[in-house]
Amino acid sequence: AQRVTQPEKLLSVFKGAPVELKCNYSYSGSPELFWYVQYSRQRLQLLLRHISRESIKGFTADLNKGETSFHLKKPFAQEEDSAMYYCALTNNAGNMLTFGGGTRLMVKP
Amino acid sequence: GAGVSQSPSNKVTEKGKDVELRCDPISGHTALYWYRQSLGQGLEFLIYFQGNSAPDKSGLPSDRFSAERTGGSVSTLTIQRTQQEDSAVYLCASSLGRTNHNQPQHFGDGTRLSIL
Numbered sequence: 001a002q003r004v005t006q007p008e009k010l011l012s013v014f015k016g017a018p019v020e021l022k023c024n025y026s027y028s029g030s031p032e033l034f035w036y037v038q039y040s041r042q043r044l045q046l047l048l049r050h051i052s053r054e055s056i057k058g059f060t061a062d063l064n065k066g067e068t069s070f071h072l073k074k075p076f077a078q079e080e081d082s083a084m085y086y087c088a089l090t091n092n093a094g095n096m097l098t099f100g101g102g103t104r105l106m107v108k109p
Numbered sequence: 110g111a112g113v114s115q116s117p118s119n120k121v122t123e124k125g126k127d128v129e130l131r132c133d134p135i136s137g138h139t140a141l142y143w144y145r146q147s148l149g150q151g152l153e154f155l156i157y158f159q160g161n162s163a164p165d166k167s168g169l170p171s172d173r174f175s176a177e178r179t180g181g182s183v184s185t186l187t188i189q190r191t192q193q194e195d196s197a198v199y200l201c202a203s204s205l206g207r208t209n210h211n212q213p214q215h216f217g218d219g220t221r222l223s224i225l
Contacts, residue, residue, distance in 0.1 A: 034213065043112070044152075044200065044216040086152065094206075095165045096142065097214060099152040 002027040004087050006100035013077050014108050021072040021103045023061075023087030031089040033063055033070040034097070038084040047072075047085070057081070077107045111135070113217035115201050121223045124193060130186040130220045134203030141184050142204075142214060143176060147197040155199075158184065188222075196224045 003026045013019055025031060035047040048056045050063040050070060061072045070087060087100040114133040122128055134141050143155040154168040158178040169175070173191075178184040188195055198221050202214040 036216075043218045046213045046215075049213060088152075094212075095157045095159065096154040096168065097144075097152075097202075098154065099144075101151040 002031070002089060002091055002098045004089055004098050004100035006085075006087055006103045008103045009101065010104045010106070012106045012108065015079055016076050019072075019074045019077045019081070019105065019107075021085050021087075021105065023070045023072065023100055025068050025070065025087075025089050027068075027089060027091065029092045031091070033061070034088045034090070035059070035061055035070075035072050036086045036088060036099075038086070040083070044086070077105075079107045079109055081105060082107045113201055113203050113215055115199075115217035115220050117220060118218060119221045119223075121225065122191060123225050125190055127187065127189045128191055128222065130188075130199050130201075130222070132184045132186070132201030132203075132217060134182065134184070134201070135215055138203035138205055138215075139181065140204045140206060140212070140214075141178055142202040143184070143186050144200040144202065145197045146200060146219070147194075150197075152200065155186070191222075191224045193224045196222055198222070 005024045033050040036044050037047040038044045059074045063070050084102050084104050086102045088097040116131045139160045141158040144152045146152050156176045157165040173189045176186045198219040200219045202216045204212040204214045206212040
C-alpha cells in the first residue's frame with residue numbers, strides 16, 4: 001500500500017527565514033511525487049513535481065529514494081507563501097494521487 | 110480556458126436524502142478523478158475514469174456511493190441515503206492522461222456537502 005506522511009500540521013516562520021516542509025512516503029514501486037498548494041479561498045493547484053526538477057516560486061523539492069522523502073524547501077519565505085501544502089504520490093498505474101495530511105504554512109511579517 | 114467546474118459549490122441536505130454532485134472537466138482531458146476531504150483529514154481518492162475504460166472504483170467507501178461519466182466528459186457523483194459522516198468537500202480533478210505519464214491533475218473548487 002502507498003502512503004504519504006507529512007509530520008507537521010502547522011509550520012510557522014518569519015518572513016525571510018528558510019522553510020522546509022517535510023514529506024515521507026512509502027511505496028514499493030517507483031513513485032512520482034508532487035507538491036500541491038492551496039492558497040486561501042483558491043483551488044488546489046500543482047506547485048511542482050519531482051520529474052520536472054523545477055523551481056517554482058522559489059520552492060524546490062528533491063526526491064531522496066534512500067530516505068523515501070520529498071521535502072519542500074525555500075531559502076527565504078515570503079508572506080504570500082502562507083497556504084496549505086500537500087505532498088502527493090502517484091502509483092505506476094497513474095490512476096490516483098495519494099495525499100499526505102497537509103501542512104499549513106504561516107509566514108509572519 | 111475554463112478550468113474544472115463543479116456544481117453546486119455548497120449543498121446542505123437532510124440525512125437519508127440522495128445527492129448528486131457534478132463535475133465538468135477541462136475540455137480534452139480524458140482522465141477524471143473524484144476525491145473527498147473530510148474535516149481534519151487529507152484528501153481521499155474515491156474513483157477514477159480514463160477514456161472509455163471501466164472506472165477504478167476502489168476508493169468508494171460504500172455501495173451508497175456511485176459515479177458516472179457520460180460521453181467521456183461530464184461526471185456525476187451520487188450519494189444515496191446520505192449519512193452525517195458523508196459531510197466533506199468533494200473535489201473533482203481532470204488530466205490529459207494518466208498522472209504517471211507526466212500529466213498533472215487539475216482540480217475544481219469542490220462541492221462542500223453538509224448533512225444535517
